[in-house]
Amino acid sequence: MTPTHGRGLLHLAAAVDHEAAYDGGRHVESARLAERGGLDFVTLGDSSGRPGPDALAVLSRVATATTRIGLVPTVTTTRTDPFRVQAALATLDWVSRGRAGWWIDVSPTEDESRPSGRATAPPAAELWRTAGEVA
Numbered sequence: 001m002t003p004t005h006g007r008g009l010l011h012l013a014a015a016v017d018h019e020a021a022y023d024g025g026r027h028v029e030s031a032r033l034a035e036r037g038g039l040d041f042v043t044l045g046d047s048s049g050r051p052g053p054d055a056l057a058v059l060s061r062v063a064t065a066t067t068r069i070g071l072v073p074t075v076t077t078t079r080t081d082p083f084r085v086q087a088a089l090a091t092l093d094w095v096s097r098g099r100a101g102w103w104i105d106v107s108p109t110e111d112e113s114r115p116s117g118r119a120t121a122p123p124a125a126e127l128w129r130t131a132g133e134v135a
Contacts, residue, residue: 011040013072016062022053024061031062034069041070043103056088063096072101077131079107085134106131 016030031042042062046055055073063071071092075085093100106127110120121127 012038013041013043013070014039015045016042017045019052024053024058027058028062028065031066031069031071035066039069041072041099041101043072044074045103046074047076047105047107056092059100060092060095063092063099066096066099068099070099070101071096072103074103074105076105076107077134078127082134102135104131104135 014030014034016027016034018026018030027044034042042059044055044059046052056075059071059073073092075089077085080088089100089102106124108121108124108127
């Protein structure tokens with residue numbers, strides 16, 4: 001594959017995780033800094049086992065404050081219906097004008113299984129097989 005934009009196959013990214021930030025402002029600032037620095041995309045982790053804002057919602061806010069940088073939230077397939085995953089990612093892609101990505105993850109611990117109504121976590125291999133089907 002021949003590079004068409006002079007950058008080659010290397011892509012630069014930064015995580016904009018801020019565990020104590022609940023207003024989104026720090027995420028916006030970090031994404032803007034990454035965009036000014038020429039990075040290609042930012043990621044934002046998420047887990048059903050920890051408190052905090054939803055990565056998709058936060059990056060939807062970041063989308064309106066940035067113009068070029070890609071936005072890649074972690075979305076677990078363990079507790080979310082495939083249709084809802086698709087709809088949420090399509091919405092992020094729409095509000096960002098085509099800059100959405102998806103960091104696929106599963107929730108393999110007991111603490112992460114409880115919010116979805118499961119008493120025990122299925123084996124990791126089963127969770128990842130399901131994640132592959134969703135993708």
